[in-house]
Amino acid sequence: DAGITQSPRHKVTETGTPVTLRCHQTENHRYMYWYRQDPGHGLRLIHYSYGVKDTDKGEVSDGYSVSRSKTEDFLLTLESATSSQTSVYFCAISFGGSSNEQFFGPGTRLTVL
């Protein structure tokens, strides 16, 4: 998986609780992304980062925040989890921007009860 790890791999939580997912890379790639994958939808971009402390919103960013204090780590936080955020979350990295290949992590399956 191109030196990308995600933690936790599985999580079950209750509505209203905060949740943080972590993506860690060992490739020193500049760009990092968070996607969610749901049945009936293609992968959808939540947030992305183009450098340390540089982040921007994707198409489904409501209810999510991110932080990147180091090149290797990109955190996704659900401030107050809702059932609609039950999904599989994938982190991806790329050396450059959209014209470059993206490498995906193994995913985190999140269930919000």
Added chain:
Amino acid sequence: KNQVEQSPQSLIILEGKNCTLQCNYTVSPFSNLRWYKQDTGRGPVSLTIMTFSENTKSNGRYTATLDADTKQSSLHITASQLSDSASYICVVGGGSSNTGKLIFGQGTTLQVKP
């Protein structure tokens, strides 16, 4: 509206047979088109990436074609193997910026039976 549509939604073939998956897109401006393979429970893995000027690219038994005029792409799998059972996702990169604007299709689920 930028969209990527794939067909068929699912496909079952016998081991050793060939198959072709289709992808139609309405993304503008167009930057590149990728095919990913996603095994159950894992992240997508890139098979091919094609830019506007490329109309075919191969990766082993996988051959992708691109017709930028009709905005269609296909992924041909030759001599299928059981390990080809997976979801195949067509992804179109839009624009020329570095903002990571990728539009994903919903995927075609391929099952290869012995």
